[in-house]
Amino acid sequence: MAHHIVIVGGGIGGTMTANHLVTKMYPEIRSGKVKVTLVSNSPWHYYKPAFMYVAFNSFFRDELRRSQRGLLRPEIDFQLEEVTQFDFQASKLHCRSGKTLGYDHLVVSTGCIPSPERIEGLKEGGDHFYQHAPARQLADKLATIEKGRIFITVTFPKTHNVPHQCGIAPIETTLMLDELLRKRGVRDQIEIVYTYPTVSQLLRNCLFLQKDTCEVLPTIFEQKGIKHQRGFTLERVDPDRKIAYSEEGKEESFDILMATPPIRAVQAVRDSGISQAADDEGWLPTDHETMKVVGLDNVYVLGDTVDLPVSKAGGSCHSQSPVVVNNLASEIRHGRTCDAYEGRVVAIAQMGLENGMPLWYDYQDDVKPTPPNKLGGLMRKGFNRGVYWAVARGLV
């Protein structure tokens, strides 16, 4: 009997997994023993990290997206549908169109959604670069501000030990901001203040979520005249008076509030009833090694929807996807899983407008920061403009 593998979500996790599966299971797919379907609610695949560059006017919409169908191998059945209900007991998906899809094996990669509305006044008073439209709005402000104060905040999910999206993004954008304002000749008139909440996963009272990076950051910021504050957990914003209030009792004024907002899983995942995440955030309970949803033997999850203690990053999907694919192939061929995720995250951080720094960490070892340089910057540019699309196609 044929095995039907259904992947929900056409972001980086879902797209690369679908393409990897076809490569790995080509004989079974050719003979009709395995069928791969990808279901996504958008005809477009967005290179989400580029939203950060949109805020700095160096990427425009058509450069950062490709047609979803065009990224998938022809053997993959692509269905443009929005899943509204996961029926894990019956192994069925219900879609907004009224269609029902059955599966033998399911992979969930539906990402996460920025939710500034979860903090009073943040949607009205703050800016962010985690989606296209807000990033465009921020770009207009950064291109025209002449003087004042740019205040940077970071909000973590309330679920213990789950990080915000792309851990390094607030640092990347703070350094990019400093260079942009210097290029514009207005840096002397604009104060930049980088802040970090009191609790960031396992560390307290720090500037980043890993210790070694925390220790080098003050020097990097001070060399550039960037002010920094520990222990600022954003509680609410007064958009009219332009004041950010912290849980620790501080009040800070701003002209631009560049915030990493709260995030949550998509509605259908939150409604599935199996998340144990705090505050209805919806992260799926994920086996740290197999990448299966805990308690559901035929369901895998990867990317931003997991509740793992690793960065919600494309650089995590890149290491998780081969584990999911190996385990699926091994289960179908030999009746058991064969691979384990080690928590690896690999990426190149954009450290300012031109420099880059490779990142590499896993469950055991934190990132060892190295001096950012132009070669790293070139690698990041190559990734942004070309290598990413090869990764999505499952070629790298």
Ligand SMILES: Cc1cc2nc3c(=O)[nH]c(=O)nc-3n(C[C@H](O)[C@H](O)[C@H](O)COP(=O)(O)OP(=O)(O)OC[C@H]3O[C@@H](n4cnc5c(N)ncnc54)[C@H](O)[C@@H]3O)c2cc1C
């Ligand atoms: C500004 C920014 C900067 C970043 N920088 C980096 C970086 O430098 N390095 C790095 O590694 N990562 C970075 N990331 C993180 C990275 O983009 C995400 O971790 C990655 O996109 C997660 O992949 P995913 O497949 O889990 O989800 P996504 O890429 O979000 O894809 C989710 C998919 O699911 C679909 N979907 C959602 N709900 C449904 C539904 N109900 N039915 C059907 N389809 C649905 C969506 O349309 C989408 O196609 C950054 C992210 C942002 C926003």
